[in-house]
Amino acid sequence: MEIRLQGAVGFDIGHSSVKISCFVNGAKHDIIFPSVATPAFTISDENEERRASDETVVVNGKSYFFGKTALIQGGLSCSTGLSENWIETPEYEALMRGGFKKIRALGIEPDDCVIIMGLPTSLHSRQKAALKRLAGECTKGRVLVMPQSLAPYHGMMLDEIGNPSSRHSMESEAWAVVEVGYFTTDIMLMQAGGMWVEKAAGxxxxxxxxxxxxxxxxxxxxxxxxxxxxxxxxxxxxxxxxxxxxxxxxxxxxxxxxxxxxxxxxxxxxxxxxxxxxxxxxxxxxxxxxxxxxxxxxxxxxxxADNHRFSVSEGMRRYALVTLRLDAMSSFSR
Ligand SMILES: Nc1ncnc2c1ncn2[C@@H]1O[C@H](COP(=O)(O)OP(=O)(O)OP(=O)(O)O)[C@@H](O)[C@H]1O
Ligand SMILES: [Mg+2]
Missing domain, CATH: 3.30.420.40 (ATPase, nucleotide binding domain)
Structure with missing residues (x-):
């Protein structure tokens, strides 16, 4: 019996910034960078060139700057993806690959992690398979996708290490979430017992x-x-x-x-x-x-919400810890 997965990652690719919350070997790490990607080009200043190489990834054989480098070097020509089919663009893939590069730069191997990603509530059912497929090309880790409005709810119901919170009860409490992002505001309702109300989500x-x-x-x-x-x-x-x-x-x-x-x-x-x-x-x-x-x-x-800007990635990270624990339990019982 082998327990391969060891870390938990909440990976939130937002339209204004990418937020990543990791928990590996008992330590927590947060990453944030602007959601900007632009085709790479040669930079003449040596220091800046070195920094740019840390923020360069390859998508379909073509190099892209991402994050702060893309924002500074790309100038006004680069934009964030304010369209529903954003996840099909090379810029989105560059941001995803960029996020994985930053995780690896911290010494964390995503292939050994449960990784949860989010999508706007209204696009979740339509795009989750495509998002999972794309993430599967970047990592061998276990990837799950959830509607992003669900994450702040998990952030409240679970504690830092993914145990049920002592202050709240999923069984008896009902909560709504209004999650105000850059492109979308996501709304959802969870009735007592963790029952998602479809008609109240959008x-x-x-x-x-x-x-x-x-x-x-x-x-x-x-x-x-x-x-x-x-x-x-x-x-x-x-x-x-x-x-x-x-x-x-x-x-x-x-x-x-x-x-x-x-x-x-x-x-x-x-x-x-x-x-x-x-x-x-x-x-x-x-x-x-x-x-x-x-x-x-x-x-x-x-x-x-606590730490409101990270509330989606943090909630997904906590839920990834639950998944990690359930996986470990089922592999023991096999
Ligand atoms: N303290 C703050 N007060 C007001 N606005 C803020 C604050 N912090 C961040 N913002 C703004 O809130 C907006 C939403 O940020 P957030 O990081 O949640 O968006 P996103 O996840 O990138 O977008 P989306 O979820 O729509 O893809 C951004 O435009 C950001 O500049
Ligand atoms: Mg967001």
Whole structure:
């Protein structure tokens, strides 16, 4: 009887950043890099060239920069994949291969791990086989795919090492999740006993909606900003303007109201009939702080997920630990 799998990895390829949470030999590691990939080219500066080689992968025989290198060297010509068939593109594969490269750089061998990946809730059933196939070309580890909105729920129900949390009970508690990402906001409902409610699951627009609104409102003032800059400005509320920091808090407030309205509208449609009877609503994902106060004003049992930006990869990592344990138990009983 051989127990080959030893580590747990939550691998979340988001449209703004790739977040990876690993747990191997009792130690936890988090990785984050921008979701940008662009065809590689020669860099003349030696130091930068060395750094670029750490962030270069080969897809279909062609080299790609990924992460920070792609963002800095690619300039405005590279974009994140704001389309539903993103996982079929070479850029997506470059981000996946890039993530595995960064995991290996930490001395962790993905071939020895249970790896859980996520997809937007609305694309999960359509794309999970393709995602699994693609991951299977990058690693011999055991790959599972889950709807990304499920992960923050597992993050709450399981503790750091994948045991049932002492503070919550999957058997008796019912929770909803509103996970605010860049491309999508994912919503789901889990009834007591871990029962997924199909009709309450769906996806709506993410923070890109607000970044786009900010970009357009700045354009009307003759200040041209790109999507990356607009996304940053949603948090910093400033834009660099010929050596000065332009205060754009009013524009950010207007832009943010578009996503708040959209998230509230869709959350209401999907979970309103159940919400009063729930133990709570987890507000997760990078964009959670943008909508939390307004959702809490409507639903006082809303809670902000711990480490909200990593809430998907962390929940998947914890669930991977459960899978690892179940696999070990079944191999003992064989
Ligand atoms: N503290 C914060 N306050 C406000 N916004 C934030 C904060 N941290 C991150 N964000 C923004 O939240 C957005 C969503 O981030 P997240 O990493 O969850 O998206 P993603 O997983 O890449 O996207 P998707 O899940 O749609 O593919 C990003 O645009 C990010 O800039
Ligand atoms: Mg995400």
């Amino acid at each position: 996806s709506s627009r993410g923070v890109a909606l607000a970044a786009d609104a900010l970009m357009r409102s700045m354009g009307e003032k003759d200040v041209t900003v790109d999507m990356n800059e607009a996304e940053q400005a949603l948090q910093t509320k400033t834009i660099k303007y010929f050596g000065e920091n332009l205060d754009v808090s009013k524009e950010v407030e207007n832009a943010t109201s578009s996503i708040v309205a959209d998230v509230l509208d869709n959350s209401k449609k999907l979970i309103e009939p159940h919400v009063r009877k729930l133990d709570g609503v987890i507000i997760a994902g990078g964009g959670a702080p943008l909508v939390f106060e307004e959702i809490k004003a409507k639903w006082p049992h809303a809670v902000l």
